[in-house]
Each structure stands twice: as C-alpha cells, then as structure tokens.
Amino acid sequence: MPEPLTHRMANDLAELECREIELAEGVTGFVIRIDNQFYAYRNRCPHLGIELNWMPNQFLDADKCFIQCSTHGALFTPDDGHCIAGPCAGDQLTPWQVQQENDSLLITATI
Template sequence: MGSLAQVPDPGSRGFDIDTGDERPLRVFVVHKNGAISAFYNRCPHTGAPLEWQPHQFLDIENSFIQCAIHGALFRPEDGYCLRGPCAGQALQQIMVRVDDAGQLVAELPVHPGASVPDQ
C-alpha cells in the first residue's frame, strides 16, 4: 500500500491497491493517536468516494471521517456513522497492519465470494 510515514497523526491518506483487476481498489487509512484503521473509499449511502480533497477524509478538526457529498460523520476507529443519511450504518473496514519496515499491509479477503465492494 504505502508507508505509515505517509499518513500524518492525526490525518488520513488514500491509497490505490492493485488487485490484478482493471481498476485498483480504492482505500484510505486514518492515523489518530497512534492507532491506524483502514476502509474502502465508499460512502454506504451513495457509494461515492468520501474525500473532499486528495487524501482529506477527516473533518476540519481531524476528529471524524466526513463524507464530502452529504457531510455524514463516521468514527475513525470503526467507521460507524454517527450523523447523516447513513446514521447507524458503517464504512466497510479492512484489516491493515504495519510491517517491520514501516509499510502498511492490507489484509484483503481472498476467498471466493469475499465481500469486496464494486469500485
């Protein structure tokens, strides 16, 4: 994916993951208070990308993930929607870890029928 050093704390960054398909898988990472979380870059309400500028997925206070389309607010630790038209739903989270070299490694589903959203 990329390096953890590319994601400020607090902050966020989008990444495209090459899965061998025609289009890369669009994801983003949130880094806040030393913790990292990652999600598919897709609003559960409209399916649209979430960022309002390149790599800007958080609100102005860096407190919540904010959808650029309708302003929905999501918790950065688990993607749960607190406010907006998709309240009570959640972003689709992916597992991510930092390897010994400081690289972000996404752990994507690999079995048939795995839940990977259309991009």
C-alpha cells in the same frame, strides 16, 4: 472464494493524516493514523456508494474528529467507521485489515 487484495505502504503518516490507496483498479480506500494506531477503510460512502472525499487525501471534518463524507456530510467514527450522523446513520464504512510490519503497513481486503 475471492483472493484477498493487498497493498504495502510506508507507515510514515503523521497523526491524523489520511492517505488514499488503490488495491486494484477502481478499488480505492484510505489509511488514517490516530493515537499511533492505523485504520483503513474502503473509500465508499454507505449512503450512495460514492467516494467520501472531495480533495485528495482529505477525509476528516474541520475539527479532525470524524471522517466526513463530502457529499451530504455524514460523520463516521475514525476508529471503527460507524456512521453517527447523516443520511446513513447506523451504517458503517467497510474496514480493511491493517498490519504493522517494521516500517511498513500491509493493508488487506477481500472484495
């Protein structure tokens, strides 16, 4: 059974702000704050297995409604990572667990 990877960070994200994190070398993800909830996903598009963003910490579409892959424009719902449009429609981002502890967030993933 692989050991879970963890990452701790301050919970100082503004509403709709995204922040990239690295749980281990080559294992990158991001955290997003929506309606005072925090969600984390691996930074890997289910279409081609490449990173989603084209700018640091930029993961949302122009309207800030969906997570958008920069390569072919797939759209993902921010609260569960489901792809609702694009070449991987019906697929899903890999969610990571987020626990709020006082002023910090603990992100956990089993790779």
